[in-house]
Amino acid sequence: MPEEAGSRGLAAADRYYEDYGSRVRELKKQGKQIIGYLCALTPVEIIAAAGLVPFRIKGDVNEPITKADTEMETIVCPLVRSWFDMSLKGKYEFLDGIVIPHACDSISTTYNVWKNTLNLPYSHLINMPHSTDGPSLKFYKALLNTFRTSLSKFTGKEISDQSLNQAISLYNQNRAKVRELYELRKASPPLISGAEVAKLLIASVSMPVEEATLLIDSVIKEVKQRGGVLAAKPARIMVVGAEVDDVTFIDLIEDSGAWVVADDLCPGAREFFDDADVTADPIEGIAERYLRKIKCGRTFREKKGDYDDYLEERFGHIGRFIKDFKVDGVVLYIYKYCDPYGFDVPAMKSYIESVGAPVLYLEDEYSMSTIGRLRTRIQAFLEVLGSK
Amino acid sequence: MTEEKKPEERKRRKTATEAASRVGPMVKAALAENLRAKEEGRPIAYSFIYSGYDEIIRAMDIVPAWTENYAGVCGVKRDAQRFLEKAESENFSRSLCTYALCGLGFDSWREETGEMPPNPPWGGQARPTVMLGSGQIICDPRYKWYQAAQHYMPDVPVYVAGLPYPPYEDDYDYRDVQGYYVKYIVEELRGLVAFLERHTNRKMDWDRLSEVIDISDRTWNMISEAYDLRKAVPCPMGTGDAMNTMVPMTFMMGTQEAYDFFKDLYDELQLKIANREGVIPDEKYRLLWGGGLPSWFALTDFNYFNSKGAVFPAEVTYRLVEPVYNLDLPRVSDPLEHLAWRWVKYWAYRHDKARKRPGSNPDVERLIEYIEDYKIDGVVMHEAFSCRSWHPGLIWQLNQLKRIYRDIPSLILESDIVDISSYNEADTRARIDAFIDTLEAVKSR
Ligand code: SF4
Ligand code: SF4
Numbered sequence: 001m002p003e004e005a006g007s008r009g010l011a012a013a014d015r016y017y018e019d020y021g022s023r024v025r026e027l028k029k030q031g032k033q034i035i036g037y038l039c040a041l042t043p044v045e046i047i048a049a050a051g052l053v054p055f056r057i058k059g060d061v062n063e064p065i066t067k068a069d070t071e072m073e074t075i076v077c078p079l080v081r082s083w084f085d086m087s088l089k090g091k092y093e094f095l096d097g098i099v100i101p102h103a104c105d106s107i108s109t110t111y112n113v114w115k116n117t118l119n120l121p122y123s124h125l126i127n128m129p130h131s132t133d134g135p136s137l138k139f140y141k142a143l144l145n146t147f148r149t150s151l152s153k154f155t156g157k158e159i160s161d162q163s164l165n166q167a168i169s170l171y172n173q174n175r176a177k178v179r180e181l182y183e184l185r186k187a188s189p190p191l192i193s194g195a196e197v198a199k200l201l202i203a204s205v206s207m208p209v210e211e212a213t214l215l216i217d218s219v220i221k222e223v224k225q226r227g228g229v230l231a232a233k234p235a236r237i238m239v240v241g242a243e244v245d246d247v248t249f250i251d252l253i254e255d256s257g258a259w260v261v262a263d264d265l266c267p268g269a270r271e272f273f274d275d276a277d278v279t280a281d282p283i284e285g286i287a288e289r290y291l292r293k294i295k296c297g298r299t300f301r302e303k304k305g306d307y308d309d310y311l312e313e314r315f316g317h318i319g320r321f322i323k324d325f326k327v328d329g330v331v332l333y334i335y336k337y338c339d340p341y342g343f344d345v346p347a348m349k350s351y352i353e354s355v356g357a358p359v360l361y362l363e364d365e366y367s368m369s370t371i372g373r374l375r376t377r378i379q380a381f382l383e384v385l386g387s388k
Numbered sequence: 389m390t391e392e393k394k395p396e397e398r399k400r401r402k403t404a405t406e407a408a409s410r411v412g413p414m415v416k417a418a419l420a421e422n423l424r425a426k427e428e429g430r431p432i433a434y435s436f437i438y439s440g441y442d443e444i445i446r447a448m449d450i451v452p453a454w455t456e457n458y459a460g461v462c463g464v465k466r467d468a469q470r471f472l473e474k475a476e477s478e479n480f481s482r483s484l485c486t487y488a489l490c491g492l493g494f495d496s497w498r499e500e501t502g503e504m505p506p507n508p509p510w511g512g513q514a515r516p517t518v519m520l521g522s523g524q525i526i527c528d529p530r531y532k533w534y535q536a537a538q539h540y541m542p543d544v545p546v547y548v549a550g551l552p553y554p555p556y557e558d559d560y561d562y563r564d565v566q567g568y569y570v571k572y573i574v575e576e577l578r579g580l581v582a583f584l585e586r587h588t589n590r591k592m593d594w595d596r597l598s599e600v601i602d603i604s605d606r607t608w609n610m611i612s613e614a615y616d617l618r619k620a621v622p623c624p625m626g627t628g629d630a631m632n633t634m635v636p637m638t639f640m641m642g643t644q645e646a647y648d649f650f651k652d653l654y655d656e657l658q659l660k661i662a663n664r665e666g667v668i669p670d671e672k673y674r675l676l677w678g679g680g681l682p683s684w685f686a687l688t689d690f691n692y693f694n695s696k697g698a699v700f701p702a703e704v705t706y707r708l709v710e711p712v713y714n715l716d717l718p719r720v721s722d723p724l725e726h727l728a729w730r731w732v733k734y735w736a737y738r739h740d741k742a743r744k745r746p747g748s749n750p751d752v753e754r755l756i757e758y759i760e761d762y763k764i765d766g767v768v769m770h771e772a773f774s775c776r777s778w779h780p781g782l783i784w785q786l787n788q789l790k791r792i793y794r795d796i797p798s799l800i801l802e803s804d805i806v807d808i809s810s811y812n813e814a815d816t817r818a819r820i821d822a823f824i825d826t827l828e829a830v831k832s833r
Contacts, residue, residue, distance in 0.1 A: 070783070072780065073783055075483075075771065076780050102552075105527055105528045105776035105780070106780070109525065109776055109781055110781060112751070112784060112785075113780070113781055116749070116784065122559075124557065124559075127552050129523055130523030131523055131548050131576075139568060142565070143565075146560065146564070150560060300521070300548045302547075302548075303538070307538070307542030307543075334481070336483040337776065339484060339529060339776060340528055342484045343529070343533065345479045345480065346478050346539055347535075347539045361479055
């Protein structure tokens with residue numbers, strides 16, 4: 001790896017975040033093949049096991065969407081539009097392929113647009129089911145095997161069980177590191193800010209997993225060493241939403257007089273808190289993780305028991321975060337046109353309030369133009385929290 | 389909640405066919421049947437069109453309540469705004485599917501007061517026994533809407549049936565994967581039958597199911613043959629009417645009534661062709677409705693097109709069937725397996741064709757096919773802002789059509805299915821006028 005010393009710690013995370021994709025650009029020059037993917041539901045283990053580098057496509061709140069609209073409708077969620085806009089503008093010119101999971105409508109109904117407009121050598125849609133029952137899991141495993149075959153056709157090499165198992169364990173190590181990182185947020189004031197965590201995690205999905213793990217580890221060490229340098233602030237906030245791949249919103253909250261100490265976001269706790277089990281057939285553990293463990297609004301869980309049990313099943317992890325991270329208030333941050341989370345708002349809000357945390361629900365458009373309005377709402381919310 | 393003054397309801401749209409004019413009363417009768425079922429304690433299932441389970445519900449004698457239809461009715465009657473606002477007050481974003489918002493607004497209102505909202509369009513929508521969603525790349529509301537509705541009706545069980553279909557890919561053929569798709573769908577449908585037996589006091593009669601499927605297969609064929617007649621010049625039936633005849637196709641599939649309806653339509657169209665009777669006497673432009681759900685509150689726009697000499701002999705929207713005899717279905721004895729094969733083969737219908745034309749895909753191929761078969765001069769699409777199912781991808785399809793086939797005049801209208809506040813009649817008509825000018829210019833070239 002180049003710049004051994006300089007490629008570590010918070011400053012490096014910051015740089016990888018600001019110059020997003022810089023690491024894979026180098027790897028590309030060294031002959032690596034880079035596969036872009038959308039959303040935390042892409043089974044990156046399989047891509048890595050094929051000897052390819054998975055690279056998460058990212059948007060940019062500061063970049064007005066100008067090119068995407070010529071090929072993609074404005075009724076698609078603004079996050080996906082920003083991803084696509086950045087891709088069309090050549091920001092990810094190093095990609096050799098793209099993998100899109102059937103996550104939500106905005107992602108999957110635009111598959112043809114992505115595939116045919118970017119015209120990359122490789123493309124694949126993983127038609128993930130919405131339910132978690134037995135037949136759905138079996139079907140999903142079959143899809144993952146089709147994906148496995150398709151990738152090996154692309155590289156000309158079989159993907160062995162052994163390389164899959166190795167990838168699984170590398171990703172699990174990475175996730176364990178993220179959980180360790182989150183421990184630093186439990187202190188009051190937290191040892192690491194929400195913005196620092198966000199930048200680090202976003203940067204981490206732009207490079208090979210082993211390097212990401214080293215980077216996170218170096219940040220943990222640095223933060224422990226620097227000790228409690230963050231000032232006390234009156235409120236500890238948790239942010240809940242879909243994918244937040246830009247630090248602007250977290251900054252906004254932290255600039256308004258609170259710390260963001262927990263989240264249910266991607267990249268974030270939703271994405272890193274559950275491992276893939278090492279199973280005799282490695283596809284089994286991967287399938288379990290993506291279909292059953294990751295709690296995303298796009299996955300339908302069948303109701304068992306009464307309605308309160310159901311809310312607990314769907315949102316219980318949020319309740320546990322609120323308790324473990326001593327959260328004072330929750331911001332529900334949902335993009336306009338986001339179906340999986342938009343439909344969850346009333347149930348999610350009432351659940352969170354039932355565990356005792358006040359909720360601020362914000363609908364946003366992933367654009368700098370709305371920042372002023374958001375700031376006012378956040379300040380008002382923090383005032384209410386402060387007066388409690 | 390006070391009842392708002394209802395916006396003025398439009399007078400009825402003039403249809404070209406007698407068949408289409410019969411549809412309004414059919415919808416009304418179906419809604420009345422729901423309310424009667426409720427009174428009599430018969431099981432009612434909230435259902436989505438195009439979820440592959442119509443025949444199962446019919447065979448089990450469960451009364452379907454098509455929630456998209458009811459929202460559409462509110463749209464047609466221009467009485468959806470109060471339900472949309474109610475949903476918004478519950479914190480549902482106004483950017484979500486307005487069918488769903490209308491339904492959720494209605495349901496939360498009904499559950500809150502314990503009775504129907506005042507003066508509900510056509511008597512209202514009764515509380516269901518079960519809610520049947522589905523999981524596929526058609527739309528997220530198919531599993532989110534009823535889950536959200538459960539927040540107001542926590543005791544009403546929801547089943548989500550996985551109904552995927554193979555995507556069109558370059559590096560493998562759908563036949564490589566169809567086996568496990570079919571297997572999965574069969575298991576999900578079997579799960580649905582078990583769910584319905586558990587939550588309604590009905591038992592599946594498998595012979596009856598086979599009969600119902602036989603009727604629906606014949607109906608698929610009859611629809612296809614009737615719609616094919618619209619290739620005639622002058623065209624005897626346009627898309628405006630098809631937005632009515634979609635009712636028996638999507639809400640009554642598996643019933644003898646639906647079959648008879650399309651047989652009548654077939655006969656009527658044949659007669660019109662024999663008499664050279666078109667939607668408009670002087671047909672100048674033949675247009676394809678190339679995608680998008682219609683603005684239910686503005687169906688008279690089709691008449692406006694007609695007044696300019698334009699007719700729509702074909703549409704992509706709601707043409708949800710192909711002739712079953714063309715689908716190359718394997719012979720199977722399990723009726724659920726037949727349903728699964730029909731579903732997968734329907735979706736893969738144009739895969740082979742698309743492969744023959746570089747740069748094409750099944751959606752684009754379908755546009756090309758209709759343009760040729762129906763002698764089309766221009767393509768019109770509608771971008772409904774709240775529905776991310778059929779609408780994303782339309783721009784690309786249109787661009788691609790022009791890139792790989794030919795430059796053909798096109799128009800994308802923008803509004804919504806139910807939310808009338810997104811619609812501006814003057815603007816829409818000005819855009820239609822401009823489009824007609826373009827068509828004229830191209831014709832006289
Ligand atoms: S924000 Fe919502 S709509 Fe957008 S990609 Fe994520 S889940 Fe899909
Ligand atoms: S999103 Fe579109 S397809 Fe789905 S229910 Fe709504 S209108 Fe129908």
